[in-house]
Each structure stands twice: as structure tokens, then as C-alpha cells.
Amino acid sequence: MAKLRVNPNRMELLKLRRRRDVAKRGHKLLKDKFDELLKEFITRIGENRRLRAEVERELKAAYGLFAVARGEAGRASIDEALLAGAPGELLETAERNVMSVRVPEFTVGELPEPGGYSPASTPVVLDEALGALAAVTPRMLELAEREKALELLAAEIERTRRRVNALEYVLIPSIDETTRDIQMKLDEAERGNLTRLMKVKDMLAQQQEADEGR
């Protein structure tokens, strides 16, 4: 593990110990956040999967009805009938905070009543097909909202995991190693000092003996 480049002195040692405490606290917080995000994510997956299967099934059923309508009245007249209608503002969008992830929240406004075509020239099944689509639309929009939330959560989880891992496997070990290193250098200096003192003391004692003997 890469050591940090710091001067091996007591000041740096204290600083590093403080940094380690902060990193440790940050790691715990992020780890908790990660666990919580994951829990939220996993519960959402199941719901989302059910909703998607439902929406896909109903959409396909509606496509079937349209196909029948096209078969009965001819493609051109159905396409013409479906030309009516203008894009409207169907959604009220807001943002919601889920575990500090901003996810969109849609409120579905009123869907326009399909119409504008002559019931005389179009088959009844077209009404049914449009009815089926209108019925599935609110759930399609709910699916869109949920899937977007899932994607955003996934991105946040990935980011958090990287941060947790960086702290756990890079920053904290390198701080640990550096503190150990500084501690050893300080100990070594301490021992050096001690032996020097002992040596000086010995030398003084010898000198004193020599003086007394003279």
C-alpha cells in the first residue's frame, strides 16, 4: 500500500491519527448509506418487474386489438382515424428525495378522451383498442417513473460503493501504514537518543574515575 509522503514527526502522527478517525467515521456513514440504498433498490426491483410484465402484456393485447381494427377497416382508414389529437401536457413532474437521490415524480393529469373520428367509418374494435391503451397508459407512466428511479438509485449505489471501497481499501490502510512507519521512526530516534545518553554517561563516569585515580 502506498505510504503517504509526510515528515516522520509527532505533529504529523497526531494529524494522521485524527484523519484516520475522520475517515473511519466517514466510512461507517457511507457504508450505512450503501446498505440502506441497496435495501431500497432491492425492494423496488421486484415491484418494478411485476409492473413491467403487466404493462407489456396489456400493451401487446392492445396491439392485437389494433391489428384486428386494421384488418377490419383497412390500414389507411385506421391511420386516418388515429391522426386526431394533439400532444398535451400529460404530466406534472416533481422531484422527490429518496436517500439523497433526486428522483422524478410524475403526477398523471387527465388523459384526453380519444375521439375525433367517425364511429360510422371505423370498427367498434378500434374503440376497444384505444380503451385498452388508455387503461394501460397510467401504468406505463408509473413504470417510467419507477424505472428512472431505479436507474438513478443504481448510479448512486455505484458511486457510494466506490467511495466506501476507496476509504476501506486505500485511504485507511495507507494512513495506518504511514502512522506505523512514523511510529517506528520515532521509536528508533528514541532508542538512538537513549543509547547516546547512556554512552555519554559512561564516558563521563570513566572520565571521573580517571580524574579520581590521578
Added chain:
Amino acid sequence: MAKVAIIGDSTSVAGFRPLGFAVFVVRDPDDARALWPRLTSGEYGTVFVTEPVYAAIEDLVAEVVDRPLPAVTVIPGAGSAGGVGEAKLARAIERALGTSMPIKEEED
């Protein structure tokens, strides 16, 4: 307030026009590329794409995946095989967990 866009072949998406969707009909899935900047400009809260279109513009969709809006959702087109939406979800799961998760089928 935001609009809802849907983009795909005419057989799949034409029926949404009377319901107030902004319908973009593309003959060739690749034509969606040219429409994309408009769809992601903020005018639309949700963009539904059919599976063939999604397959053609997957890279463009990936660019907006981290933005809150628009929510891009894959729907099956008329006559397409299905399963693309699931695959997109599986990718999000893989991103979150770092591994793909065996899909648990809940039958009830």
C-alpha cells in the same frame, strides 16, 4: 407540466396520438438519432421508445441515464420479441450490485 413522447414504428405508436402523447413515427429505427436532441431538451418528461428503436440508439439513451429527466422507458413494439426492457433493468442491477443477479420469478 411536461409532455410525453413516444417514438417507434407507426403500427406500434399511432394509437397513442389520440391519448395526447407526442408521437414520433420513424420508418427506420436509426432515424430516431436525429430526433433525440429534441426529445431530451426538457420538453418531455417521459420518452417511450419501442424495442427496435432502443436497440438502434442505445448509446444515446445511456447518455441521459444519470439525469432525472427525461425518463426513457422501453416498451415492446408491435411484433417485437420483448425482453429488452428487462435487459435494460438487468444492466441497472448489474451496475448497482457489481454483479448480475439471478432473476427470481415470483409467481402468485
